[in-house]
Amino acid sequence: QAFRMPEDLKTPENKVPGCLSTVHVSASMESDGTITFQGDSDALISKGLVALLVLCLSGCTPAEIAAVKPEFIKASGITASLTPGRNNGFYNMFKLMNEKVAALMSVGEQAQSEGDSSPAPAPLQIYNTMTR
Numbered sequence: 001q002a003f004r005m006p007e008d009l010k011t012p013e014n015k016v017p018g019c020l021s022t023v024h025v026s027a028s029m030e031s032d033g034t035i036t037f038q039g040d041s042d043a044l045i046s047k048g049l050v051a052l053l054v055l056c057l058s059g060c061t062p063a064e065i066a067a068v069k070p071e072f073i074k075a076s077g078i079t080a081s082l083t084p085g086r087n088n089g090f091y092n093m094f095k096l097m098n099e100k101v102a103a104l105m106s107v108g109e110q111a112q113s114e115g116d117s118s119p120a121p122a123p124l125q126i127y128n129t130m131t132r
Contacts, residue, residue: 004040005024005026005038005039005040006038009024009026009038010024011024016050016089016092016093017092017096018088018089018092019041019088019089019092019093020043020046020085020086020089021041021043021045021046021089022041022042022043023039023041023046023089024040024041025037025038025039025053025054025096025097025100026038026100027097027100027101027104028104029104033061033062034058034059034060035057035058035059035061035062035065035101036059037053037054037057037058037097037100038054039051039053039054039093045082046086046089049086049089049090049093050093053090053094053097057097062104062105065097065098065101066098066101070091070094073090073091073094078090
């Protein structure tokens with residue numbers, strides 16, 4: 001219940017394509033340069049998969065998120081427990097989350113080029129967030 005995604009974020013642009021169930025993911029950039037994700041699904045297994053991604057990737061910088069490669073899905077062993085359709089949906093969730101980060105970065109860069117004087121986040125060492 002604490003991670004409930006607000007209904008107003010369940011929009012077509014936040015809907016994950018190619019999932020067997022309805023899954024939504026949103027992303028926002030915090031003032032410290034980290035990304036916060038929210039996600040939800042109408043199916044329990046997909047709700048758990050999106051929660052795993054939200055919990056693991058929220059609080060990371062865009063560079064840290066970019067360093068996580070989709071191969072982690074297979075390396076984690078979770079694919080052995082999922083049907084091919086669910087594996088595909090999990091990948092699509094991860095892919096949309098990365099697309100949302102790229103969109104946030106694009107908006108941020110555009111704002112800075114238009115004279116926004118907010119400082120860029122300090123560079124951090126890149127590491128695999130899945131080992132936390």
